[in-house]
Amino acid sequence: MGELMAEIAMRDGTIAVADVRARSKVLSRLRRSDTVFHAVTRAAAVAVLVILGAVILSLIDGALPALRQFGLSFLYTERWNPVTEKFGAIAPIYGTVVTSLIAMLVAVPVGLMIALFLTELCPTWLRRPVGIAIELLAGIPSIIYGIWGLFVFAPFLQHTLQPFLIETLGAVPGLGMLFAGPPYGIGILTAGLILAVMVLPFVTAISRDVFETVPPVLKEAAYGMGCTTWEVFRHIVLPYTRGGVVGGAMLGLGRALGETMAVTFVIGNAHRISGSILAPGTTISATIANEFNEAVGDLYTSSLIALGLILFLITFVVLAVARYLLLRLERASG
Amino acid sequence: MTRLYRARRRRNGLAMGISLAATLFGLGWLVLILGVLLWKGFGGLSVAVFTEMTPPPGATGGLLNPIVGSLILTSIAVALGTPVGILAGTYMAEYGRHKRLTSVIRFVNDILLSAPSIVIGLFVYEIMVFPMGHFSGWAGAVALALIVVPVVLRTTEDMILLVPNPMREAAFALGVPRVYVIRHVCYRAARAGMLTGVLLSVARISGETAPLLFTALNNQFWSTDINAPMASLPIVIFQFALSPYEGWQALAWTGALIITLAVLALSIGARALTASRKEP
Numbered sequence: 001m002g003e004l005m006a007e008i009a010m011r012d013g014t015i016a017v018a019d020v021r022a023r024s025k026v027l028s029r030l031r032r033s034d035t036v037f038h039a040v041t042r043a044a045a046v047a048v049l050v051i052l053g054a055v056i057l058s059l060i061d062g063a064l065p066a067l068r069q070f071g072l073s074f075l076y077t078e079r080w081n082p083v084t085e086k087f088g089a090i091a092p093i094y095g096t097v098v099t100s101l102i103a104m105l106v107a108v109p110v111g112l113m114i115a116l117f118l119t120e121l122c123p124t125w126l127r128r129p130v131g132i133a134i135e136l137l138a139g140i141p142s143i144i145y146g147i148w149g150l151f152v153f154a155p156f157l158q159h160t161l162q163p164f165l166i167e168t169l170g171a172v173p174g175l176g177m178l179f180a181g182p183p184y185g186i187g188i189l190t191a192g193l194i195l196a197v198m199v200l201p202f203v204t205a206i207s208r209d210v211f212e213t214v215p216p217v218l219k220e221a222a223y224g225m226g227c228t229t230w231e232v233f234r235h236i237v238l239p240y241t242r243g244g245v246v247g248g249a250m251l252g253l254g255r256a257l258g259e260t261m262a263v264t265f266v267i268g269n270a271h272r273i274s275g276s277i278l279a280p281g282t283t284i285s286a287t288i289a290n291e292f293n294e295a296v297g298d299l300y301t302s303s304l305i306a307l308g309l310i311l312f313l314i315t316f317v318v319l320a321v322a323r324y325l326l327l328r329l330e331r332a333s334g
Numbered sequence: 335m336t337r338l339y340r341a342r343r344r345r346n347g348l349a350m351g352i353s354l355a356a357t358l359f360g361l362g363w364l365v366l367i368l369g370v371l372l373w374k375g376f377g378g379l380s381v382a383v384f385t386e387m388t389p390p391p392g393a394t395g396g397l398l399n400p401i402v403g404s405l406i407l408t409s410i411a412v413a414l415g416t417p418v419g420i421l422a423g424t425y426m427a428e429y430g431r432h433k434r435l436t437s438v439i440r441f442v443n444d445i446l447l448s449a450p451s452i453v454i455g456l457f458v459y460e461i462m463v464f465p466m467g468h469f470s471g472w473a474g475a476v477a478l479a480l481i482v483v484p485v486v487l488r489t490t491e492d493m494i495l496l497v498p499n500p501m502r503e504a505a506f507a508l509g510v511p512r513v514y515v516i517r518h519v520c521y522r523a524a525r526a527g528m529l530t531g532v533l534l535s536v537a538r539i540s541g542e543t544a545p546l547l548f549t550a551l552n553n554q555f556w557s558t559d560i561n562a563p564m565a566s567l568p569i570v571i572f573q574f575a576l577s578p579y580e581g582w583q584a585l586a587w588t589g590a591l592i593i594t595l596a597v598l599a600l601s602i603g604a605r606a607l608t609a610s611r612k613e614p
Contacts, residue, residue, distance in 0.1 A: 141541020258450025
């Protein structure tokens with residue numbers, strides 16, 4: 001035995017033993033280093049949970065003064081007055097929700113159609129380049145979207161789309177109030193459209209991935225019956241992947257809700273709820289980004305942190321639902 | 335029958351046309367944004383941009399201090415975040431592969447991956463800036479590191495899970511302890527993929543602005559003191575773009591071009607790295 005053990009040598013040259021006693025010593029050292037590595041990696045993994053817990057706790061801690069002062073009315077009052085120190089969150093919440101809704105209304109159909117193109121129509125050699133190009137849109141930093149939106153997109157909208165909307169839809173009774181007022185360029189609609197471009201790659205990438213999980217047999221059977229590509233997509237692919245598509249859309253929604261810099265540039269920062277989507281507004285993240293450093297007084301700061309807490313909770317729920325839906329699809333497809 | 339057939343064909347053609355149009359629409363944005371960036375930012379590119387400080391309004395200058403600041407912040411953030419991400423990913427793919435803890439962490443990590451970055455900024459303000467009493471480069475780097483962790487963790491776990499089990503079994507059969515199997519077999523096989531994760535995280539944080547607003551703040555002057563407020567490219571772009579001075583706005587466009595080119599190069603490089611990985 002002894003001779004056999006003596007021949008054991010590891011790459012790093014850490015083991016070169018002559019007898020069994022030395023061998024057991026080495027083995028126990030190896031076992032120890034394995035235990036240590038196990039513990040270290042587990043600590044790092046648990047750290048991720050700790051980070052999430054710490055984020056929530058510190059936000060709650062920071063938001064407490066404001067929540068104590070205003071109670072639940074913080075959630076539904078519109079006033080935001082740093083001078084009299086009266087704060088309510090409904091205007092930023094409204095802006096966040098409406099801009100994200102506009103973004104989803106545009107990004108989901110467009111994203112689905114791009115995914116359809118990539119999975120059914122596009123020649124194979126072109127799939128990867130087009131897919132990567134769309135994904136690069138997701139890589140562009142949000143501040144770039146912001147500066148681009150402010151200097152290029154907003155003036156463009158001010159002179160083209162917005163006057164057009166005011167003239168055509170603005171006259172329609174009921175619907176018209178959505179498009180009332182002068183074309184400012186910046187405002188809720190502009191922010192929503194920029195967000196749409198930003199979440200488009202997420203919706204596209206996930207839709208494409210879930211479309212690819214459809215078993216070819218299902219599609220071939222439908223094609224065999226003489227269905228057109230569109231019919232296969234509409235009646236086979238979409239129903240099969242519904243959960244995943246909704247999950248992908250929710251993931252995009254989570255991004256849109258929390259997006260900060262791009263929105264801050266083009267939203268106009270007006271703390272009021274306006275019926276018109278052409279009017280300036282504000283979102284939770286834009287309010288925090290604009291005012292946090294200038295906030296004087298504990299109550300002001302605390303109100304902004306409370307806004308952050310609300311934002312975090314909203315996105316948490318949306319993202320959790322998205323992940324749950326995607327996870328279910330993943331399990332179903334094995 | 336033929337009429338129905340024609341109607342279906344027409345509808346199909348229409349749908350395919352719309353899907354092609356949607357793709358061109360999506361690609362159009364990329365071209366449009368890059369085009370405007372090049373058009374507005376390229377003229378400002380000069381040696382001075384990389385050698386001079388940010389100017390006061392009306393004067394000429396460059397972006398040296400924010401570029402250096404961004405490099406420092408990004409390096410520290412990657413140095414802090416990568417080990418945590420890799421170790422945690424290792425645990426999830428190796429020791430705890432079938433544990434409940436792993437699925438919980440994966441769920442939480444996926445949420446952190448898309449969590450609003452401005453909230454991370456608020457968090458770091460609460461735990462670092464407020465207790466320390468001043469803004470600092472450290473706080474900014476920690477905020478960015480918190481964004482690095484989920485990205486690196488996710489790719490590390492995915493890449494180690496891709497390592498075929500027979501490779502592990504072969505090593506175990508030689509009597510090699512687990513820690514060596516992980517370090518010498520799994521890490522080696524997954525190296526390219528893990529590096530991709532790190533590159534992607536660098537791409538992600540080099541454009542991040544929101545978490546730096548109330549942590550690293552900004553600095554008009556040359557400073558490599560990490561304990562003091564530190565300039566960074568995204569923050570300077572934010573400040574200069576919203577200013578009324580034309581010189582500042584031009585610098586903002588140049589800065590935007592630099593960041594975008596860097597980020598796109600990183601993401602394309604990361605993709606090329608995984609695509610070219612032919613040998614095991």
